[in-house]
Amino acid sequence: MRLSLFAWRPVAAALLIAASGLGQSVAQAAEQRGSSTNLPLPxxxxxxxxxxxxxxxxxxxxxxxxxxxxxxxxxxxxxxxxxxxxxxxxxxxxxxxxxxxxxxxRTVLVEHDMLQVHSRPDERSPVIAAFELGVIARLGDCDAVWCNISSGGYRGWAPKKYLWGVAPDELRD
Incomplete structure (x- = not known):
């Protein structure tokens, strides 16, 4: 059964309303700021x-x-x-x-035992060091998947998913 163009209008209107409501809640969450510092929370x-x-x-x-x-x-x-x-x-x-x-x-906590730290943000690049579970490292640049971290005189790139202290969608440069 085919629906005419006019039959789709209520469905399209409902989708627009739902999407706009979702957009508002996401925008409100993104705009949450501290009352004292006006910095983002969390x-x-x-x-x-x-x-x-x-x-x-x-x-x-x-x-x-x-x-x-x-x-x-x-x-x-x-x-x-x-x-x-x-x-x-x-x-x-x-x-x-x-x-x-x-x-x-900014620092991060290593959440993966013997986390391999690479010379570049690429799993095929040379491994510079391996950080033990629980190591605290200084946080540098981050792209969508990798973060540059340093600890104990070693600096390199590690997958963001194995670090606590950086948001999954956070980008830093």
């Missing part, structure tokens, strides 16, 4: 100090739930309140941290 940062108290709420009067004890640990900022940032680590554990303990220097 975003990645790193721990500036060797120890950082993680509190239950955004003030010194809130209880310390635990302490992050790894300098340069990548963290994801999910909310802001004054000088406080709600952060979480790779496992989703987190809380509120004073902004002075955080750095904009």
């Amino acid at each position: 975003r990645y940062v790193s721990l500036k100090t060797a120890e950082g108290n993680v509190r239950r709420g955004p003030s010194l009067s809130h209880r310390i739930d635990w302490v992050f004890k790894r300098r340069d640990l990548p963290l994801q900022v999910t909310a802001e309140h004054g000088h406080w940032r709600r952060v979480q680590d790779r496992d989703g554990a987190g809380g509120w941290v004073h902004y002075a303990l955080l750095s904009g220097v």
Whole structure:
């Protein structure tokens, strides 16, 4: 059975409405910004100090739930309140941290044991080093699939899917 051009109008209108609604929700999510910094949320940062108290709420009067004890640990900022940032680590554990303990220097956590780091963003290029699971590396440029990382005096390209601390669709240069 063939439908006339006029029979398709309600279907096309419904598709346009659905698509515009989807576009608005994606645009709203992309436009979410921190109330204190006007920077995008969520975003990645790193721990500036060797120890950082993680509190239950955004003030010194809130209880310390635990302490992050790894300098340069990548963290994801999910909310802001004054000088406080709600952060979480790779496992989703987190809380509120004073902004002075955080750095904009980007780092990533290696999530694949013996991750091969290549000289170029190509799996056929020479392997420069292999990073163990849990290594923290400084993040450099990223394309759609690869990121340039460095740690322990080694620098090279690794597949983005094996790194935590960089968004899957993030491009850096």
